[in-house]
Amino acid sequence: MSLSPDSFLRRVLVFDAVTCGAMAVLLIAATGVVAGLTGLPAEVLRGAAIILIPFALFLVALARQQTPSAGGVKAVIAINILWVVASAALLLSGRVDPTLLGTAFVIAQALAVLGIAELEIVGFKRLTRGLRTA
Numbered sequence: 249m250s251l252s253p254d255s256f257l258r259r260v261l262v263f264d265a266v267t268c269g270a271m272a273v274l275l276i277a278a279t280g281v282v283a284g285l286t287g288l289p290a291e292v293l294r295g296a297a298i299i300l301i302p303f304a305l306f307l308v309a310l311a312r313q314q315t316p317s318a319g320g321v322k323a324v325i326a327i328n329i330l331w332v333v334a335s336a337a338l339l340l341s342g343r344v345d346p347t348l349l350g351t352a353f354v355i356a357q358a359l360a361v362l363g364i365a366e367l368e369i370v371g372f373k374r375l376t377r378g379l380r381t382a
Contacts, residue, residue: 254314254315254316254375256370256371256374256375257316257321257368257371257372257374257375258311258313258316259311260364260368260371261308261310261311261316261321261324261368261371262307262308262311263364264304264307264328264364264368265304265305265307265308265311266304267360267364268300268303268304268307269300269301269304271297271300271357272296272297272300272301272304275293275294275296275297275300276294279293279294279297285347285349285350286346286349286350286353286354287344287345287346287347287349287350288344288346288350288353289344292338292344303327306320306324307324310324315375316375318372318376321368321371321372321375322372324368325365325368325369325372328361328362328364328365328368329362331358331361332358332361332362332365335354335355335357335358335361336358338354339351339355
């Protein structure tokens, strides 16, 4: 049994929302611990959490649409790609001195976000292909 194109995309958007929300909770609840383990500044971690909360809410709103809006999905994909670029820029900037675990943490979450963006691209293509044939 395969998922309909809009169902697949909505599930990916929900997954993105859940992971964003979980990361925001972690970063808010354990800022000091995460900062200590990763060597990343607490302000950077709190800033990331503050960005993730409204983004997760936007993802939920988009996923609840019967057919997610094309503009909304494109914005989500762009924001996720910008997040990956910002993660790389953070590590390359020389403005932070992360531990080895911190570097791995930033790289792992950036790769996860990139993977989610890829799934959103696949879902968006399936959805637009389905709308053209309908």
